[in-house]
Amino acid sequence: MDTMAAIKQTFFQECEEQLAELEDGLLTIEREEGDLETINAVFRAVHSIKGGAGAFGLDDLVRFAHTFETTLDGMRSGKIEISPQIVRLMLRSADILADLVRVSRDGGSVDEVRVAQMTDELNKACGISAGPAEPVSAEPAPAPAAGDPDEFGFVVTPVSFDFADETPAEPQTDEFGFAPVAIDFDAILAEDAERIEGFEIRFRPKPELYAKANDALRLLRELGRMGEMSVTCDHSDLPLIDAIDPEGAYFSWTIQIRTECPEAEIREIFEFVELDCDLEIRPMLAGLITAADDADQVVQEVLAQVEAAVDPVAEAPVQPVPDLAPAPVSLTRAQPAEEVPAAAPVMQAPTNAPAAASTPAPSATIRVDLDRVDRLIDLVGELVINQSMLAQRVMEAGIARLSDVAVGLDDLEHLTREIQDSVMAIRAQPVRPIFQRMSRVVREVADMTGKSVRLITEGENCEVDKTVIERLADPLTHMIRNAIDHGIEKPEERLAKGKPEQGVVRMVAAHRSGRVVIEVSDDGSGINRARVREIAVRKNIIAEDAQLTDAEIDDLIFAPGFSTASTVSDVSGRGVGMDVVRRSIQALGGRITISSRPGQGTTFTLSLPLTLAVLDGMVVTVADQTLVVPLSTIVETLQPKESDVHSLGEKSRVIAIRGSFTPLIDVGAVLGYRETEADPMQSVAVMVETENQSQCALMVDGIIGQQQVVIKSLETNYGHVFGVAAATILGDGRVAVILDVDSIVAGSRTETARIDTNRKRSAA
Amino acid sequence: MGNATECVTLPTELDIKAASPLANQLLALRGRDVLLNASQIERVGAQCLQVLLSAASTWRTDGSSLAISEPSPAFTDAIEIAGLELSNFTSRNH
Numbered sequence: 001m002d003t004m005a006a007i008k009q010t011f012f013q014e015c016e017e018q019l020a021e022l023e024d025g026l027l028t029i030e031r032e033e034g035d036l037e038t039i040n041a042v043f044r045a046v047h048s049i050k051g052g053a054g055a056f057g058l059d060d061l062v063r064f065a066h067t068f069e070t071t072l073d074g075m076r077s078g079k080i081e082i083s084p085q086i087v088r089l090m091l092r093s094a095d096i097l098a099d100l101v102r103v104s105r106d107g108g109s110v111d112e113v114r115v116a117q118m119t120d121e122l123n124k125a126c127g128i129s130a131g132p133a134e135p136v137s138a139e140p141a142p143a144p145a146a147g148d149p150d151e152f153g154f155v156v157t158p159v160s161f162d163f164a165d166e167t168p169a170e171p172q173t174d175e176f177g178f179a180p181v182a183i184d185f186d187a188i189l190a191e192d193a194e195r196i197e198g199f200e201i202r203f204r205p206k207p208e209l210y211a212k213a214n215d216a217l218r219l220l221r222e223l224g225r226m227g228e229m230s231v232t233c234d235h236s237d238l239p240l241i242d243a244i245d246p247e248g249a250y251f252s253w254t255i256q257i258r259t260e261c262p263e264a265e266i267r268e269i270f271e272f273v274e275l276d277c278d279l280e281i282r283p284m285l286a287g288l289i290t291a292a293d294d295a296d297q298v299v300q301e302v303l304a305q306v307e308a309a310v311d312p313v314a315e316a317p318v319q320p321v322p323d324l325a326p327a328p329v330s331l332t333r334a335q336p337a338e339e340v341p342a343a344a345p346v347m348q349a350p351t352n353a354p355a356a357a358s359t360p361a362p363s364a365t366i367r368v369d370l371d372r373v374d375r376l377i378d379l380v381g382e383l384v385i386n387q388s389m390l391a392q393r394v395m396e397a398g399i400a401r402l403s404d405v406a407v408g409l410d411d412l413e414h415l416t417r418e419i420q421d422s423v424m425a426i427r428a429q430p431v432r433p434i435f436q437r438m439s440r441v442v443r444e445v446a447d448m449t450g451k452s453v454r455l456i457t458e459g460e461n462c463e464v465d466k467t468v469i470e471r472l473a474d475p476l477t478h479m480i481r482n483a484i485d486h487g488i489e490k491p492e493e494r495l496a497k498g499k500p501e502q503g504v505v506r507m508v509a510a511h512r513s514g515r516v517v518i519e520v521s522d523d524g525s526g527i528n529r530a531r532v533r534e535i536a537v538r539k540n541i542i543a544e545d546a547q548l549t550d551a552e553i554d555d556l557i558f559a560p561g562f563s564t565a566s567t568v569s570d571v572s573g574r575g576v577g578m579d580v581v582r583r584s585i586q587a588l589g590g591r592i593t594i595s596s597r598p599g600q601g602t603t604f605t606l607s608l609p610l611t612l613a614v615l616d617g618m619v620v621t622v623a624d625q626t627l628v629v630p631l632s633t634i635v636e637t638l639q640p641k642e643s644d645v646h647s648l649g650e651k652s653r654v655i656a657i658r659g660s661f662t663p664l665i666d667v668g669a670v671l672g673y674r675e676t677e678a679d680p681m682q683s684v685a686v687m688v689e690t691e692n693q694s695q696c697a698l699m700v701d702g703i704i705g706q707q708q709v710v711i712k713s714l715e716t717n718y719g720h721v722f723g724v725a726a727a728t729i730l731g732d733g734r735v736a737v738i739l740d741v742d743s744i745v746a747g748s749r750t751e752t753a754r755i756d757t758n759r760k761r762s763a764a
Numbered sequence: 765m766g767n768a769t770e771c772v773t774l775p776t777e778l779d780i781k782a783a784s785p786l787a788n789q790l791l792a793l794r795g796r797d798v799l800l801n802a803s804q805i806e807r808v809g810a811q812c813l814q815v816l817l818s819a820a821s822t823w824r825t826d827g828s829s830l831a832i833s834e835p836s837p838a839f840t841d842a843i844e845i846a847g848l849e850l851s852n853f854t855s856r857n858h
Contacts, residue, residue, distance in 0.1 A: 216810040231847030246783035
C-alpha cells in the first residue's frame with residue numbers, strides 16, 4: 001500500500017512537470033515560436049498524464065485528458081488549424097487539466113459544468129475543423145480520381161479492376177493498344193468481413209516500460225484473452241549473466257493472434273506503454289500466415305491472373321509488346337495491395353512514431369525527498385556554527401594568526417561557506433513555475449473582467465529558495481488580480497486614451513545584491529490618489545486633515561481594511577486586501593513597495609531573501625543578552641544626542657532625526673529584560689523600517705557586529721515567543737534570538753501613546 | 765567443474781525488484797552446477813525471466829549444468845505466455 005502511495009505521489013509530481021511543460025509549450029505556440037516538436041511535446045505531456053491517470057483509475061482525469069489529447073492530435077496532424085482561438089482554448093483546457101490533477105491529488109471538487117463545457121468546446125474544435133471523417137477501416141478505399149495524390153502520396157493510375165463477379169465485357173483495347181485486364185480480387189481477398197482474421201504484433205519493450213512498473217508478461221496475458229495466440233520470443237539480444245542489466249529490456253516478441261476484436265482494442269492494451277516500447281500491429285489476412293507473406297502472395301496471384309488474361313489478349317489485333325501488359329498492372333496494384341492491410345496502422349502511427357522518435361534523453365536529475373534536503377541544510381547549518389565556534393576557540397587559545405592551525409581553519413571556513421552555498425542551491429528553484437501559474441491567473445481575470453491583457457515575464461530562471469517560491473503564489477496572484485481588475489482599463493477606455501487596446505502586465509524577476517527582486521507592473525491608469533485618500537478618510541485609516549505625500553497615499557492601499565473597488569468584484573474582492581499581501585511578503589523576510597504614475601500604471605516591487613535558512617543580521621546586546629536584528633529591516637544606526645531625544649507623556653520618547661520625530665523604543669523594556677528604561681545617551685539607536693514602512697528607532701546597548709546566522713525556528717522546536725522571530729547559535733556557542741521587529745514595534749505601541757506626527761496613519 | 769550441485773530455492777516474488785538480486789545471486793554461482801527450485805514462485809515478471817534465461821545460456825557457454833526443478837504453475841504459465849519453454853532455461857553438463 002505504501003509503495004502504491006509512493007508511486008502515486010511520483011505520478012503527481014510528474015504531473016506537475018508535465019503540466020508546466022504543457023503550458024510552456026502552449027505559450028510558445030501562442031507566441032508563434034513553436035514548431036512541430038513543440039506540439040509533440042505538448043501532446044506527450046497530456047498523453048503521459050492520461051497514461052498515469054489511467055493506471056490509478058482516475059477516470060475523470062483520463063476522460064478529459066483523452067478529449068484534450070484528441071484535439072492536440074488534430075493540431076499535430078494538421079487537421080486542426082492552429083489559430084489564436086485554438087491556442088487559447090488549449091490553454092484553458094490545460095487549466096482545467098491542472099484543476100483535475102489537483103482534485104485527484106488533494107480531493108475536493110472541480111467545476112463540472114466548466115469541465116463539461118470545455119469538453120464540448122474541444123469536441124467541437126475537433127469535429128468542425130477535422131473535416132470529413134477519415135476512412136479508418138481497412139477496407140480498400142474507392143479509387144481516388146486520376147492523378148490526385150492520396151494521403152500516402154501515391155498517385156493512383158486508374159486501372160480497371162473488377163471486384164465483382166460479373167464477367168468482363170469483351171476486352172477492349174484502348175488507343176495505346178492496352179487491353180484492360182480483369183482481375184478477380186474477391187477470389188484472392190475472400191469476403192471483406194472475413195478478410196482480417198487476426199493480427200501480427202511485434203512488441204519490443206524498452207527498459208522504461210519495466211521501470212514504470214509495467215510488465216511485458218501482463219500485457220501478453222491480456223492479449224491472450226482476446227483470442228488464440230502464438231507467441232515467439234526473440235531473446236537473441238540477451239547477454240550473458242555477467243553483462244546483463246537485470247532491469248534492462250532484451251526480450252522482444254512476435255505475437256500472432258486470431259481474434260475478431262478490432263485493432264483499436266489491441267492498441268488499447270498497449271495504450272499506457274505506447275511510448276515505452278516499439279509496437280507494430282499488422283492485420284493478418286485469412287488463410288495467410290503472416291502479413292509479410294500475404295502481400296507477396298496477393299501479388300503472386302494477381303500476376304497469375306494477369307498472365308492468364310494476357311494470353312487471349314495476345315491474339316488481339318494490336319499487340320504492342322504483350323510482355324508490357326502485366327507490368328503497369330502489377331505495379332499499380334501491388335502498391336495498394338500492400339498498402340491496404342497496412343492502412344490502419346498507418347492511420348494511428350502518428351500517436352506512435354513521432355513521439356517515439358523524439359523521446360527526450362534521460363534527464364540528469366534525481367528526485368529527492370524535500371525532508372532529506374532540509375536535513376542536509378540543517379546539518380550544514382550546524383557545521384557552520386561548529387566551524388565558527390572552533391575558530392573562536394582557536395583565537396581564545398592565543399594561537400598565532402599565521403600558524404598552520406589558523407590557516408587550516410581559514411580553509412575550512414571557505415569550504416564550509418561553499419558547502420553551505422551549494423546546499424542552498426539545491427533548494428533553490430527557478431521562479432518559472434510560479435510565473436507560469438500567473439499566466440493562468442491573467443487569462444482568467446482578463447476573461448472575467450472583459451479586458452484584454454498580455455502577461456510578459458522576464459527572468460523566469462532566477463532562482464529562489466523553494467519555500468520562498470511556494471509562499472509567493474498567493475501574494476503574486478493577488479497582485480496580478482489587482483493589476484488587471486483595478487489597474488488596466490477596459491479596451492474602449494484604453495483606445496480613448498490612445499493606449500494599445502491590449503493591456504500589459506509585466507513580471508520581472510532579478511537578483512540584486514543577494515536578494516531577489518520581483519516587479520509586477522501594469523500599464524493601466526495608475527492609482528487614483530484622490531479616491532484612495534477619500535476612502536482612507538472614510539474608513540478612518542487617516543485623519544481628514546492629514547498631509548500625505550503621493551507615495552504615502554499610494555502606500556495606503558496596504559493599510560488593513562482598505563479596498564478601492566466600489567462593488568466587491570468577483571475578481572479581487574475575496575476578502576484579502578493588499579495588507580495581507582504585504583504581511584505575507586514580510587513573513588518571508590521580504591518587503592513590498594509601490595510606485596504609481598497616474599495614467600501610466602503601477603509597479604509593485606518585491607524584495608525577497610534568497611533563502612529562509614540563513615539571514616544577514618546585526619548582532620546587538622541588550623541587558624547582557626545577545627540579539628540579532630535582521631539586516632533587511634535596518635535603515636541606519638546612530639548615537640542619540642541628548643538634544644534630539646524628547647519625552648512624550650510619561651513613558652514614551654521620540655528622537656528627532658533630520659527634522660522628523662521617530663518613536664524611540666527600548667527593546668530591553670519591551671522584551672522584559674529590565675524594569676527601568678535605559679538611558680538613551682548610553683545606547684545605540686537602530687533605525688528600523690517596519691510593516692507600514694514607518695520608521696522606528698530601537699534602543700540597544702551596543703552593536704557587536706554584522707554576521708550571517710543560521711535560522712533555527714522557535715515555533716517548530718518550542719513555541720511562539722513575543723518579539724522573537726527565530727533563534728540562532730552564535731560562534732561562541734551562545735543562543736541568540738532574532739528579533740521580530742514588527743511585533744516589537746507593535747508591542748511597544750500598545751503601551752505607548754500614539755505619536756502625533758504626520759505618521760499618525762501608520763499607528764492605525 | 766564436477767562440484768556438488770548447488771541447490772537454490774527461487775523466491776516467491778520474481779518481479780522487477782527481484783531481478784538485480786537474482787542476477788547477483790546467479791552470478792555468484794557461476795562455474796558451479798546449479799539446480800533452481802521454482803516451486804515457491806508465485807509471480808514472475810519478464811525481467812526475471814531474462815535473468816534466468818541469460819543464466820542458462822551462460823551456463824551453457826561455461827559447460828556447467830543448470831536446471832529448474834519443480835516449476836510452480838505460476839512459473840510454467842509465465843514461461844508459456846512469454847513464448848518460451850522450460851528447456852530454454854536448462855543447461856546440460858557436457
